[in-house]
Amino acid sequence: MAEVKWKLLAAAVALAAQAIPVSAQTKAAGDPIVVGVIEDRSGGASFYSQESVKGFKLFIEMMNNGNFLYAKDAVGDKPGILGRPIQALYEDDENNPNLTLVKTRRLLENGAKIIFFLSGSGSTLQGRVVCSEQKILCMAPTNVSSRIVQPPNNDFVFTVASPAELNSGVYLEAWKKINVTKVAYVTDNSATAKTVADGYKKLFATAGITTAIDEQVETGARDMVAPLLRIRDAKPDLIFDLVQAAPESANLHRTAAKLGITIPRWGTTSITAQPKIWELAGDAINGVIVVDNLAPDNPNTLAVKAEYQKRYGAEAPYVFLHSVVWDGLMLTKKAAESTSSLDGTKLRDAVEGMTNFPSAYGQKGYTLSFAKDRHNGASLPGTVVVQFANRGPNKLWDVYQPK
Amino acid sequence: MEFRVLLAGLETGAFYGLIALGYFLFLRATAAVNFAVGAYVMFAGMTSAYLVVSHGLPQIVGVSAALLAAVVLAWISEDGILQPMLARTRQEFGPVMAIVAFMFVIEQGAGLIYGRAPLRGAELSDTLIPFGDGWIEAHDLIALAGSVVIFALAAAWLKHTGYGRMLRAVGDNADAAQALGLPVRRIRMSAVIATGLVCGAAGIFVAPQAALTYQSHLPFAIMGFLALVLGGTASAWAPLAGGVLLAMIETVSARTLGGSFRDYVLLALVLVVFSFRPEGLFAIRVRT
Numbered sequence: 001m002a003e004v005k006w007k008l009l010a011a012a013v014a015l016a017a018q019a020i021p022v023s024a025q026t027k028a029a030g031d032p033i034v035v036g037v038i039e040d041r042s043g044g045a046s047f048y049s050q051e052s053v054k055g056f057k058l059f060i061e062m063m064n065n066g067n068f069l070y071a072k073d074a075v076g077d078k079p080g081i082l083g084r085p086i087q088a089l090y091e092d093d094e095n096n097p098n099l100t101l102v103k104t105r106r107l108l109e110n111g112a113k114i115i116f117f118l119s120g121s122g123s124t125l126q127g128r129v130v131c132s133e134q135k136i137l138c139m140a141p142t143n144v145s146s147r148i149v150q151p152p153n154n155d156f157v158f159t160v161a162s163p164a165e166l167n168s169g170v171y172l173e174a175w176k177k178i179n180v181t182k183v184a185y186v187t188d189n190s191a192t193a194k195t196v197a198d199g200y201k202k203l204f205a206t207a208g209i210t211t212a213i214d215e216q217v218e219t220g221a222r223d224m225v226a227p228l229l230r231i232r233d234a235k236p237d238l239i240f241d242l243v244q245a246a247p248e249s250a251n252l253h254r255t256a257a258k259l260g261i262t263i264p265r266w267g268t269t270s271i272t273a274q275p276k277i278w279e280l281a282g283d284a285i286n287g288v289i290v291v292d293n294l295a296p297d298n299p300n301t302l303a304v305k306a307e308y309q310k311r312y313g314a315e316a317p318y319v320f321l322h323s324v325v326w327d328g329l330m331l332t333k334k335a336a337e338s339t340s341s342l343d344g345t346k347l348r349d350a351v352e353g354m355t356n357f358p359s360a361y362g363q364k365g366y367t368l369s370f371a372k373d374r375h376n377g378a379s380l381p382g383t384v385v386v387q388f389a390n391r392g393p394n395k396l397w398d399v400y401q402p403k
Numbered sequence: 404m405e406f407r408v409l410l411a412g413l414e415t416g417a418f419y420g421l422i423a424l425g426y427f428l429f430l431r432a433t434a435a436v437n438f439a440v441g442a443y444v445m446f447a448g449m450t451s452a453y454l455v456v457s458h459g460l461p462q463i464v465g466v467s468a469a470l471l472a473a474v475v476l477a478w479i480s481e482d483g484i485l486q487p488m489l490a491r492t493r494q495e496f497g498p499v500m501a502i503v504a505f506m507f508v509i510e511q512g513a514g515l516i517y518g519r520a521p522l523r524g525a526e527l528s529d530t531l532i533p534f535g536d537g538w539i540e541a542h543d544l545i546a547l548a549g550s551v552v553i554f555a556l557a558a559a560w561l562k563h564t565g566y567g568r569m570l571r572a573v574g575d576n577a578d579a580a581q582a583l584g585l586p587v588r589r590i591r592m593s594a595v596i597a598t599g600l601v602c603g604a605a606g607i608f609v610a611p612q613a614a615l616t617y618q619s620h621l622p623f624a625i626m627g628f629l630a631l632v633l634g635g636t637a638s639a640w641a642p643l644a645g646g647v648l649l650a651m652i653e654t655v656s657a658r659t660l661g662g663s664f665r666d667y668v669l670l671a672l673v674l675v676v677f678s679f680r681p682e683g684l685f686a687i688r689v690r691t
Contacts, residue, residue, distance in 0.1 A: 042618070046519055216663040220622045222418070222613040225411040226657035247521040247614035259407065260536025280523050280614045 028064045028080025032087035033342065035060070035332075036107030036115045038127055043095030044190040044219055045120035047246040048273040048321060052118040052142050053090070055322035058311050059329050060086045068330070069303045074358055075333045082336055093119050097126035097191055104130040113342045114139070114332055117157075118325070120192030120244070121145035124157070131156035137335065137347040141328030142321050144269060145195050149375035156348050160324040160331070160368065161269070161361075162378040164196060167291045168203040170383045171266070174291070174400045175209070175238075182212045184236035184263070186227060186252060188219050188243045196268065197242040212236035221248055224255035232261055241267035241288070250280030257284035269293065272386065272393045275317035279391075288388045289397055293320035293361040295384045296396070304360045317392070323361035327368065331357060331377075404655070407535075412654040413647060414543055414612075417550035420646025421605035422627025423634060424557060425598045427642050429477070430631075431561075431574045432594030435495065439480055439502050440602050441624030442509035447473040447606030448615045449517045452524035462525060469607050474599030480505055481595040506620065514617035524610025546608035550643075553604055557597065558639035566593050629669070633676055635683020644684055 037056065040049035062068070064086055066079035080086050089110055091103035100123040104115060108130065115131060117124040117140040124140040125148060131138035132153045140148055141160035144167065149159055183204065187197040201211070213234035215227040231239055239256070243249040249271060256265060265288045271277055272292045278285050294301055304326050305318040334357065335350035336342060354377070355369040361382060368377030385397040425440035447469040455465035484505055488498045526542035561567040566589070573580045573590045581587045609615070626649065634645020649672070656668040676683070 042514070042519055047521070050519070213661075215661060218622075218662065218665060220619060221662075222609065222622075223411050223415050223654065225407055226654050227662050229405065229407060229658060230661065247523075247616065250521075250523075251613055258537050258540065260538075262536070276520055280521060 027066070028083060028085035030084040032085045033081050033113055034087050034089055034111040036104070036110070036112030037088055037090045038093050038100055038103055038107070038115065038117045038119050038123060039090055040095040040119040040123070041092040043093075043120075044188075044245045045095035045123070045192055047276050048142070048270065049095070049119050051273060051275070051319060052321045052325050054312065055308065055325045056088070056116065056118065056329075058308060059326050060088055062307060063329060063333065067307075068333075069307065070300050071330045071358060071360075075330055076337055078337065081333050082340065082342075093123050093127075095120045095123055095190065095192060097122045100124070100127040101130060103127075108134055108136065112136075113344075114347070116141070116325075116328065118142055120190075120195075121148060122191035122195045124148050125195065128157040129153045131344075135344040135348075137332065137344050137351070139328040139332060141324040142273075145199055146376070147195065147199065154375060156344060157375060158328075158331070158351055158370065159376045160327045160359075160378070161320065162291075162293055162382045163376050164199040164268075165203060166376075166378055166380065167268070167383060168200055168207075170291045170380070170385065170402050171200075172204070172207050172209070173402065174289075174385055174397070177400045178237075178264075180209070180237040182210050182235075182237050184212045184231040184234055184239045185214045186217065186231070186239060186241055186243055187215075188217050188221075188245055188248055190219055190244055193242060193244040196244065196270070200240070200242065200268070217243065217248055217252070219245055219248065221251070224248075224252050225259065228252070228255055228259055228261055232259070232263070236263060238264040238266050241265060241271065244270050246274045246276040246280060249274070250277045250285075253277075253281040253284040253288065264289065266290065269320060271388075273319050273321045275319065275392075278317075278388070282391065285388045285391060290386055290388075290393060291383050292386045292393055293382055293384065294318075294323065294386075294393075295361075295363045295366075298360075298362060298364045298366065300358060300360045320361055323359070326360045327357075330360075331368070405658075408654055408658050410539070410543070412651040414547055414650075415654060416630075416647030416650030417547050417643070418605060418609055418646070419626045419630040419650055420634075420643035421550055421553065421601055421608070422623055423630035423642030423646050424554065424639065425602045425605070426627055426631045427636055427639065428557070428594050428598045428601065429480075430636065431570045432591045432598075433481065433485055434574045434577075435485055435498055435502065436628075437480060437502050437598070438499070438624050438628070439476070439506040439509060440598065441620035441622075441627060442506045442513075443473040443476045443599060443602035444606045444609065444623050445615055445617065445620035446476060446509055446513050447603040448524060448610035448619075449513050449522050449606075449617070451607050452522035452610045452615065453517045455525040456523065462527070465525070466607055470600055470603035473603030473606065474596050476509060477595045477599035477602070478592075481591065506624070510617050510620060517617065519617065521614035521616045522610070523614040524607070526611040527607070542611055546612070549604065549608060553601060554639055554643050557601070560597070561639050566590050570594055629673060632673070632683055635685040637683075637685035641683065641685035648684070 040046045093100040093103045104127045115138040121143040138157040146163040146165040187193045335347045339346040352372045356367040363381040366381045370377045386393040387395045387397045389395040429437040450472045451465040451469035454460045528541040530541035531538040630646035630649045634641040
């Protein structure tokens with residue numbers, strides 16, 4: 001009888017011990033740390049901005065629950081940031097750079113200690129001014145414009161995805177393999193498209209690629225026949241799709257298929273980042289080649305992808321945006337934990353000191369490294385060349401892969 | 404001219420023409436320029452796409468719901484906004500601005516109901532007709548032919564039916580028409596319903612051609628208005644003439660000069676029309 005009593009008591013103590021300390025260990029507690037998010041809910045960048053936000057919401061929930069997957073070796077397993085829960089505040093800038101400044105300031109007024117820019121590159125170029133003024137750590141993990149981390153006003157902003165500058169090197173190497181010298185560009189008239197397109201075109205021109213034709217389509221354009229016929233007449237080696245908005249990009253590829261244009265079509269991560277383009281373009285998207293950031297054998301990518309699809313469904317497209325948002329959050333946590341602070345200058349210095357940080361994108365074993373004069377942590381193994389097949393970026397391009 | 408450019412111009416022109424016809428019918432009935440017609444088109448197209456593509460309902464359900472939605476929106480514009488305002492004021496500015504405000508209400512409503520992501524509708528026929536190295540979509544030809552039929556019906560209605568013939572009298576002076584014993588309210592409502600049906604059809608035609616978002620209505624409203632200004636208001640065919648002319652100039656200039664010149668070409672066209680023929684290509688001649 002006494003033995004039974006002891007057993008019951010031991011079981012009760014074990015249960016109590018499990019119930020109380022476990023919840024204390026795995027859930028963040030205390031005053032929340034406010035992270036401000038600039039998103040685009042309604043403008044031209046909304047199609048990819050909302051993909052990023054979808055990932056962001058899940059990842060801060062995971063962080064608050066102490067679930068850091070493979071990254072716990074780098075960032076520790078203390079839930080949230082500094083053991084405190086993360087609370088996100090969102091502002092919609094409509095991908096309008098003029099609004100980004102105001103909205104970023106509003107986030108800071110409402111208590112944000114860190115800012116995440118998840119809108120277009122054009123927006124971040126404006127918003128980063130506030131980061132410098134207020135000395136606040138700003139992450140723009142999804143933006144690919146190299147200008148964001150170039151002076152002026154670049155001292156508190158970091159990017160994670162491989163920038164246009166790095167990607168363009170991969171395009172150039174790939175194009176060498178298939179003897180491309182003359183490219184047709186198609187872009188739209190949004191601020192972000194212009195920023196991204198100017199970056200790529202300048203880099204390609206410097207490398208000796210000539211412009212066969214440079215076509216601009218109106219945002220909201222209904223008909224793409226005329227620009228595509230002009231492109232066909234210019235006889236380029238390939239068409240480079242720099243259109244950022246999903247409906248127009250999809251329409252471009254559908255019309256190319258309808259006109260029977262067989263010129264190879266290449267594009268930017270804007271295409272791989274927006275599953276809506278794949279859906280709207282249907283079979284016409286097949287064959288398009290993109291320098292992307294997701295390799296099929298990176299275990300870190302697969303770990304984050306598994307969590308994402310556990311939440312949003314097995315068929316939910318997982319794109320590089322999700323990986324870079326995760327990386328941005330992990331870098332932020334690491335900076336805060338290593339300095340035990342939320343001071344912007346200390347956080348900035350901590351990120352600048354990070355090297356070989358394990359990433360959720362890129363090739364297997366790929367890491368991010370930053371420095372005082374290097375606020376984008378990407379390098380060549382962060383890229384892969386993918387080709388669309390079966391209405392998705394499902395195939396590695398068999399001609400060339402960066403090493 | 405290349406056949407592809409001609410076809411693209413005609414398809415786009417017929418679409419602009421339908422929106423202009425929506426303006427025209429509403430204008431005839433109420434003497435008000437209804438900038439919300441683009442929003443009716445967008446809402447109808449998104450309704451059809453949402454029901455058929457996103458929810459797998461039969462095409463007939465999507466088409467019916469799209470037409471009904473556009474008619475209801477047109478009815479709200481007339482009975483819920485225009486008439487109550489006109490009962491209080493004879494100034495035109497207030498009611499027109501109220502209609503513009505309603506246009507943005509429709510925009511946000513579409514965003515709330517159908518989401519912010521673009522929707523592409525289902526083709527009325529998914530047949531692909533081989534042409535050159537590619538194909539022509541049967542849906543595009545159906546939309547083109549359907550638009551012409553709608554114009555023919557509108558023209559016949561205005562010319563050969565009592566309500567159609569009385570419509571202009573009501574639009575010009577509703578009080579005088581009332582005094583003469585015309586069934587003003589019923590005539591106006593028939594034109595408002597016709598506006599909704601025309602815009603609904605335009606939405607059904609365009610949704611599979613270009614994915615629609617809740618913000619698609621503004622370019623529709625602008626291009627439809629330009630088509631009306633170009634074509635004039637002499638008959639139901641005038642908006643079609645304006646739409647086709649506008650789209651042909653747009654498409655041919657995009658083909659020859661490039662897309663970045665589009666805005667300059669359209670601006671120049673509007674300036675020329677306003678300067679030399681502000682009444683449009685086809686205007687009603689009134690003997691004095």
